[in-house]
Amino acid sequence: MMFASDNWSGASDAVMDALARHNAGFAPAYGADPVTERVSARFADLFDTDVTVLYTATGTAANALAMAACARPGGLIFASDVAHLHCDEWGAAEFYTHGMKIVPVAAEGGRMRPEDLSAALARTPDGGRFGTPTALSLTQATECGTLYTVDEVRALTDVARARGLVCHMDGARFANALATLDVAPADITWKAGIDVLSFGGTKNGCWCAEALVVFSDGALRDLATHRARAGHVFSKSRFVSAQFEGYLDDDHWLDLARHANAAAQRLAQGLTEAGVRIAWPVQANEVFPVLSRGRIDALKAHGVLFHEWSTQGCGPDEAIVRLVTSFRTTGDEVDAFLAAL
Known part of the structure; x- marks a missing residue:
């Protein structure tokens, strides 16, 4: 029974079929191939605006390079x-930004509140020795499996923009968030004040597909240069594009996320019926039950x-404990876990 991470699941059949489909013959390197051009246009359609799309190998690289470009x-x-x-x-963000400091803001269930961000910014006035407020990074879905609504994102970016901050969203589980919120991708990103999104596909059915989707080029002017210098320009980028093609076509990415989210809800319901309390609301594909040490050891055994x-x-x-479901999680697997519990 595998609930360690959605990173442990493989790639979906549609993604693997797309990879195989684009494996034949030759194609220009470094993003000049036709499939990359089509996928870039697909991202623009998806977000209902012109965007710059830059691939990276990992979500960590996407986050760190976004910070480097506004450093x-x-x-x-x-x-x-x-x-x-x-x-x-x-420390990737600190490394790639040549020493920018991360200021942690207290979160409730993974979500930052505007008043807490305002208080943190008030402690770093312009001209002070502590440093220069530069960027805000929000995670959607959060590390606790919770979600920001459109209004909550906008409230935070309003606070950040009042101090001239660049607004970044870590979307490693962006699909899972959208599947629950049922809002347009544009509404939860650039229309809500986000300048750049780390768009993750790897956790939700891709093999290795991460992208920086830039809505405000002026805020991250040297992003392409930072990416190249960091060694994240794929020579055979058609294979990343192929994954995104299979992932995005016919809303396959949202179908995968809905499956994972539904499995998490089934798991949460069974835990609750068994009298187990859950630390945070289950809104995406992560469940955080509070278990006794004896029960933890027994489940591992x-x-x-x-x-x-x-x-x-x-x-x-x-x-x-953290239980993560994926597009590969089956109802039988959830039921087997609950029976073991």
């Missing part, structure tokens, strides 16, 4: 205190794969 000497990046950018990327997450708000013999 300023002594710059400050405001992100939630549980953001992947802050906690899980080995039963062959369930998952990660222990936190002890915040737990009793002395408890921990929050």
Whole structure:
């Protein structure tokens, strides 16, 4: 029973078929191929505006290079205190920005509040020694599996823009967020004040497909240069484009996300019926139950794969664990977990 990460799932059949379909013959390198041109146009249609689309190998690279492209000497990046950018990327943003500092903002269930962002910005006045406020990074869906609504994104970007910050969204699970929110991609991104999106496909059915989707070129003028210097320009980029073609066509990406989200809801319902409390609302494809240490050990012995997450708000013999569903999670697998529980 595999609930460790959606990164553990493979690629969908539609994505693999697209890869095979574009494997024959020759095509220009470095993004000059016809399939890359078509996929770039597809992204523009998807977001209902002209966009610049730049591929990277990983989500970490996408996040870090977005920060590098807007970097300023002594710059400050405001992100939630549980953001992947802050906690899980080995200082990549600090490295690629030549020393910008991440300022963690307290989050409730992964979500930053405008008043907390305002307070953090107030502690860093213009001209102060602490640094220069430069960027805001939001995660959608958050690291706690929760979501920002359109109004919540706009409220945060309004605060950030009042201080001249570039607004970035880490969309490693962007599809899962959209599948629940049921809003247009444009509404939750550039129309809500986002300048650049790290668009993730790898967790949701791609093999290796991550992209920076830039809505405000003027805010990230040297992004293409930073990407090239960091070694993230694919020579055979048609294979990344092929994945995105199979992923985006006929809303396949949203179908995959809906499947994963539905599996998470089924899992959450079964946990609740078993009397298990869940730390945060289940809004995407992650479930965070609070379990006793004995139950955690028993589930592991039963062959369930998952990660222990936190002890915040737990009793002395408890921990929050993270259960992640994917497009490959079956109803039988969820039921087997609940039976083991």
